[in-house]
Amino acid sequence: MQPLFRLFAVMPLWLVHAVGALLGWLAFAASPTYRRRFLANAAQAGYRFAQVRAAVAHAGRMVAEAPRLWQGDALPPCEVRGADCVEQAWAAGKGIVFLTPHIGCFELSVQEGARRWAPAHGSFTILYRPARQPWLARVMEGARSRGGIQAVPTTLHGVRQMIKALRAGRAVGLLPDQVPPEGLGQWAPFFGRQAYTMTLAARLAQQTGAAVILARCERLVRGRGYVLHLQALESALGAPLAPTLDAAVLQINQAMEFLIRQSPEQYLWGYARYKRPRPLNPSAPAPAEPSA
Structure with missing residues (x-):
């Protein structure tokens, strides 16, 4: 796998995307479970297969x-x-919580943001969970801790580092449509169905007064590159982040829906968004999904 990984690292982007498209269709054809989840999630959001x-x-x-x-x-x-909303937040002396769903090239969102703003405003902080394969863990650790990016562990210590960064006027990045472990989220509607949703993004903004910026990194055709779209949450939803946790978590889910509807053809519909959370204690059962 390592030689293949290095090959993909040096291939031209148009070829990488061509091969990737083929791999995507092979996975879709080979896995009935993945295919059913993809179709079910898209249908839940109101999309026919032809649309996505x-x-x-x-x-x-x-x-x-x-x-x-x-x-x-x-x-x-x-x-x-949309970089003006970022500049305005830093001009006001605020830290920034960047939020992006599993859409487009979300890996590039934080890298491009750090390349552009870290020299003047400090490193971007992201949560990091090592891969199981030792060689891949080493690659990911190096990639996610370079170029103005500080990767912190998915622990209480890591969360404290994010709060510290925001209070110092720096930026953090999160994917709030990830399903957190039991006890680290709450059930909230996502495209009309209850989904276990992280509370961390809302808590970080509420506790630090940070600005919330929505990010969507669009992948262009034929390997021509990407476009990173940025917009303040208040501008997207027409209201600032609510002071109560329940309302803020719902708003963040609504903001993710807003981003996904901008380019549904690039969302990761096969992601198990509606799964039950894994227990923090492996011997304990995960909570059941609420009926409403």
Whole structure:
């Protein structure tokens, strides 16, 4: 696997995306479980397969482009749109919570943000869970701790590091559509169905007064690069983040829905968004999904 990983890191982006698209369709054809989940999640959001079929190939591109992003000599071209909201937040002396769902090239979102703003405003902090394979864990650790990015563990210590960064006026990045372990989230509607949702993103913003910026890194056709779209949560939803936790968590889910509807053909519909959370104590059963 390591030689193949290094090969993908040096291949031209158009070829990486072409191979990735093929891999995406092979995975879709080979796994009935993945295929059913993809179709069910898209239908839950109101999309027919014809409307999101391109997402099958984009899922493969997401996997294929990772070596290039982690070990490539330079980041691929990425245009940034909506940067004014970021500049305004830092001009006001605020830290920033960047939020992005599993859409487009979300790995590049933090890397491009750090490349552009870390020299002036300090490193971007992200949560990091090591891969199980030792060689891949080493690659990921190096990739996610370079270029103005500080990766912290998915522990209480890591959360404290994120709070410290925000209070110092720096930035953190999260994928709030990840399913957290039991006890670290709450049930909230996501495309009309109850989904176990992290509370960390809302708590970080509420405790530190940080600005919440939505990010969506769009993958362009034929390997031409990417476009990173940025928008303040208040601008997207028409209201600031609520002071109560329940309302803020719901708003963040609504914000993720808003981003996904901007380019549903690039969302990772095969992600198990509605699964029950894993217990923090492996011997304890996970809580059941609420009926409403």
